[in-house]
Amino acid sequence: MNASGDSLRDRSGALSPASRAHALDALAAAGAAGGELDVLVVGGGVVGAGTALDAVTRGLSTGLIEQRDLASGTSSRSSKLIHGGLRYLEMFDFGLVREALTERGLLLTRLAPHLVTPVPFLYPLHNSWERPYVGAGLALYDTMAHTGRYDAGLPRHKHLWRRQVARIAPDLRTDDLSGAIRYYDAQVDDARLVLTIARTAARYGAHVATRTRVVGFLREGERVVGVRARDLESGVEFEVRARVVVNAAGVWTDDIQELVGGRGALNVQASKGIHLVVPRDRIRSECGFITRTDTSVLFVIPWGRHWIIGTTDTAWEFDKAHPAASRADIDYVLSHVNTILREPLEADDVEGVYAGLRPLLRGESEPTSKISREHTVVTPVPGLVMIAGGKLTTYRVMAADAVDAAAHSLGTTTDAVVRSSITDRIPLLGADGYAARANQRVELARRARLHVSRIDHLLSRYGSLVDDLVDLLLLRPELAAALPGADDYLAAEVVYAVTHEGAQHLDDVLVRRTRISIETFDRGVDAAGPVARLMAAELGWDDARVADEVDHYLRRVEAERQSQAKATDQEADEARVRPRHPA
Template sequence: MNNLVYFSNKRKFEGTYMSATHTPNPRAEDGALNKKRRQADLDRLRDGAAKGELPDLLVIGAGITGVGIALDAASRGLDTVLIDAHDLAFGTSRWSSKLAHGGLRYLATGNVGIARRSAVERGTLLDVTAPHLVHKLPQVVPVMNVFAPLTRILPRMGFLAGDFLRIIAGTSATTLPLSRTVGKQRVAELSPTVRKKDVQFGYVNYDGQLRDDARLVTAIARTAASYGATVLTKVRCENATGTGATLVDELSGEKFELPARTVVNATGVWAGDVDSSIKVRPSRGTHLVLDAAKLGNPTGSLTVPVPGYTNRFCFVLPAEHNRVYIGLTDESAPGPIPDVPEVPEEDITFLLDVINQALETPLTREDVNGAFAGLRPLIDSGEGNTADLSREHALLEADNGLISITGGKLTEYRLMAEQTVDKVISKLGITAPECLTRRIPVLGSDRRGMDRARTAAEAGRIPMALFNRYGAESQEVIDSCPLERPLDPVAEGIDVTRAEFAWHVTHEGALSVDDILDRRTRIGLVAADREAALPAAEEALKLA
């Protein structure tokens, strides 16, 4: 067909041809997810199944990998359905360190492949995919008398290797400046509570940081919907095979069979529940939540070596809502996999002990306002500590034709999706464009719209915190709000507006207060903040 493809996605592209070099612009109105659209999509799927109509692809799991697959497939013209038993970013994808890593740790262990791929994908996130949600973050490693001699040298060597990766990945120094050695004063500026008398000098490196990982997942899901994908939360699958599954609407309890031309299992750490032949070895990564003022409102990430290791570090990471996160652990988490992992007290003690090595005034247990843990879906090799297991992803096909993708890193989600959709297209034996997602900005990230919104934010017409979360869509978030006092905070001292809560319900598919407080925002990580914002969330939910 000479690189031309007929788009089978009936909802948007029927009757059109599109070359593999052209990328259509996603439209915000096509990407609006809400309760009304959800019901209409369920009715359409149920009626279509009764008539023998098959979607090209059913994706199970709406974490970062699943939404990435949905966007890739829909943008190539596949009639795509994405489901999740709970919500967008319900699982591991909301419990990360919120970093778009360049892969330095993997370079240190000799895994050049992951390191290079991570650097390339990080650059894509920063420059194209989600520049309003991913920004550069200075990471400061203080060189202190209390650290072992080797840990004073290795970070600099690693940062120089990271500079090389950045160059070969094609990421400009404007996007991510090169690393450098800095004096004691600069260390203190980036991390004001560091123990200054022991600091000799420091190293500063730049990496990518997400505003929030769940917000990235939500933006990608909406962008997939704008390309015609059907995105359904609170829809559970049973008895999945390579040719379909039983779907259960968790709101109504109704079941129906959905045949599909192919099915992908993207459930991450729960992959073995969908395909019993897959063995995943979960690794627990814990983070603490503290008031940013406790650490002097840092603007950089303080990086402290874990005693006894040459390539393990804990971090103090600036976060939204005047908070910092302290992380992270890497501990084996055998046994049944919970929906929401608990944080053991020993993880909290470990993180405080590591970080306190570098602080003027040690943090105590009372300083911790909240904590969260995520389970990494590592491929089980049967030996070694989880910290030593490969972060490679695996693309597998079961005897019944079910395709599974698991393992890997958040930063590489786009590449994992590309490889998965390539396999789907090959299996279906159809002609489709090559992957387009390296050139597709998610909703909110188009440059002209971002420039206009940034100008409005700098002039005080839009709250800067709102611009940082919604980019080019900032004004629309405010203008579309049906609630009174749209720019009022949802609770005193919380930099989230009532307009944002309304947007979560009318455009981002929130169906419960948990969806609003625990995933569309991270207000729920601190119990007192959650209680304060609950009435506003309940009011917004009435818009559904």
């Protein structure tokens, strides 16, 4: 049970068109006579990517297949927080909070300091009794973080009075406040985290193939011994044999269970959460905010030159690939955030809207806001491990549990001993050398002929892999140009997304490799043509293919706008799913 030596030749973990072709060849070879992987992971979200990294770094030959793009589902549509979950303290779920705080510290200080960054929040206090109650909860929150196995990486909370709050957050209504408590959590670009985990797995030898769908399972008696898969780019079907298949398909778990014969060991409920993106100048504050709503917790989160505001928590029974935010969802979030702001936000202030689905383990009668965020791992049939539930912050724990379950199954087919998880000691790509490169930001800016603020932006997205971008700019200086209508991003980032980050379609770049689709008022319409032409030069697209990719994207944007004007989920879903596109 050894990772493939061929895959170890590319030490960069680049997900290029050539590496995808190599991965598909390796997976198909595992379906040939005598070929077999130890672990095949189905699903390219954060848990699937984490599982592939955990498995391959234990010395197991590993493959990962994803039917669309990395992080194209839930894992690119979260609140983008790495946090312990304050509200779980009220539910007395201390174990989940401690586990999440431990993982938060690990990501902040060791695994991904370039991607996971501190973010301060204000918890407004309206009544005198709230200060001791909320203060005690935050004291416990901080104590759990600072007494864990790893450095917490964040300051402790601090009590503030109304005058202090007014200085820190001039646009927060303070007339009915007794003060606030400032505390810290962390945030991450969730799609970039998933991409970086997957690239790290590839760097250690995992075969990663996106746009590859499972269409059936291979069986020998009761045991699952692999899958039948289809390359959605070429239409070619092939078999992949594996000693254990790990299903990490999130909200698609029930669909995978149907393929294996409808043996539903897990019952997953999709819960929709929507977020609004508004420009940073619409709310003057040095901190984010957190407050309660009727059914969820409302976060107002600093996000570069923007704010992210959300979320909702409602059951979703429609298209899983393209969950839609309705007018009612948007009005709900705006109405609640406006209760704490001096100047209310209007619909015209909203740059972007995105909706995601949480894969929750279904309860008998609970509303989705009450269903546990804890995860479950089951083995419904020999050779198949399924994992569902959980949260972004604890992806590494979930992955380790899934591979532990796979190791138990592997023990029935081989005499080799599977080693324990070591992902708590495996920095993600871009982490090693990040601190040094951050200190050298001025020199990097001089070399690349960029403003230092541009280097800061690149460091926050690529960490020490910023060297790749600088080298590209030295070779092709014209790529230092900002993208039309999205000047936070450089043309070089589009090229790099194709050559190193597995981007194959226009949506991949505008929605996940960058956040242009939600960070601009036109939602990336102006950038679509130039980005498609940059991609075409790397992928060999002709003019017709460029036009098709742009047309798909423009229809996506129009469908989203139409869905967000509809009153109900059903109407929003009908409007959203009309354009069929790759992502």
